Amino acid sequence: MSADSTPVLFLHGYWHGSWCWSEVMAHVAGMGRPAVAVDMAGHGLRAGRPQCLTRRPFDAEALATEVSPVAGVDLDQAGDLLVSQVREVGRGGPVTVVAHSMGGAVLTRAAQLTPELVAHAVYLTAFMPASDVPAIACVQMLENAGELVAPSFRADPAAIGALRLDLASDDLDYRQQLRNAFFGDVDPAVADAALGLLTPDAPAGIALGATTLTRDGWGSVPRTYVTCAQDMAIRPALQQKFISDADTAFPDNPTSVVALDSSHSPFLSMPGRVAEIVGKLP
Template sequence: MSARARATPLLFLHGNWHGAWCWTEVIAALAGSGRSAVAVDMAGHGLRARRPACLTGRPFDAEALATEVSPVADVDLDQAGDLLVSQIKRVGRGGPVTVIAHSMGGTVLTRAAEQAPEAVAHAVYLSGLMPASDVPALAYLRMPENAGALVQSCVRADPAAIGALRLDLVSGDAAYRRQLLDAFYGDVDRAVAEAAFGLLTPDAPIGIVRGTTTLTRRGWGSVPRTYVTCARDMAVRPALQNKFISDATVAFPDNPTAVAALDSSHSPFLSMPGQVADLIAELG
């Protein structure tokens, strides 16, 4: 671990459909260490989310679910990256920050680290999308290494038509709801998983997963990074996690990816927040 990252502030970024709220227990566990830690919302999510009318309209209109253009359809990777850079600089107050990104948040972290490598002391990907140069995150979700992932088949509507990856969070289909819970929260206490499910945002902007970043040796390639694998992940499968690690190391062999491991589902910040906090404190 570089001296540059030692005792730097910590900034946590969530993945698709989630919000800053998912890091609450991890940040609480870090409080005793005296580290400065904050979670932020990604563009189009959390307090920056906008919900389609079709999910709350009554009587329910299945056709509207499939056709209503998302209110976050204009959000793209450029906006998400710019927002994260501004959040990093605000938290760092002129100094570098250790950024921990989960799932699709990794795509945004990659863009931010390429734009402002001097602001990122350490990039930590928690089962995160860590795309190669000029490859969209969406392409990885369809790769053989991600076979068996449970999220894609839960997306309702054509993302290209509505501008978002839409989940039917008010569905009365018990099997559909169970699949989403298994995808995100397989080892999370049921009551906590249900509470988290109620906080999800239905639309994740398609522009974030379709965007690409050209990686350079002086940009993202210069930033120290660690990939934290989740062995029982049903959203970003272990084989895909390993592909991110190996591809990054091949592309930037003079800055290989360090690896840490958790025996968890996709959301260890809810199933084992103390272990996640201990791991992050050790890394950064």
């Protein structure tokens, strides 16, 4: 790989952080490709944790009612932050952006705002909503029936402004549901470690926002969708709908598709394969 290869920027999904790409980044570094992982708005070093999770004695009612410290974060902020991160990483030049899960909605917004800065948009089992469709509407589509994430919420998102998981729960069935939702094919020890790194609140405003897509904007950016056949967070039928809707809207720029037989988190279960897919892009 030449020193002037297009840089790669990795963006995580809801509840995760830049940490989730560490194994993939190691493989990409071995290829000699410049790459960096960043935190989404309201996550990682920008996250806020509700006081109810650390207050003792534990108050179950507060878990369901305390307004989230990230309630004000929306898709506009998340998209603007990603654009600034892309500008920094690419030094004003184009960057290949790999987004996972809800990070896909943020990538879509950033690519629509600044298509000249996104050399290639890679959706790793990510939300890729059609024009003017919020990601939350996709969550509720028939194609996503059977997903395990929404049943894991421990508060009304409309009331607290966030999608809240009870990551400190000692309910074994609940914790297994979280593993099944995100880390079904991940080594159990790694899955437990990942659960310990998740942020409990994901800003609802990111999923509530929508982006108007244009042919000269997002529609002009080369894109690849990586499907995951065992995904229990974004079901395979919904992944296929994203691809079909995009290709119908922008037939002159069809989606390249790569299939993985993985759960929602192939960056943990098969990081070498994810790195290989990314490494083959221009």
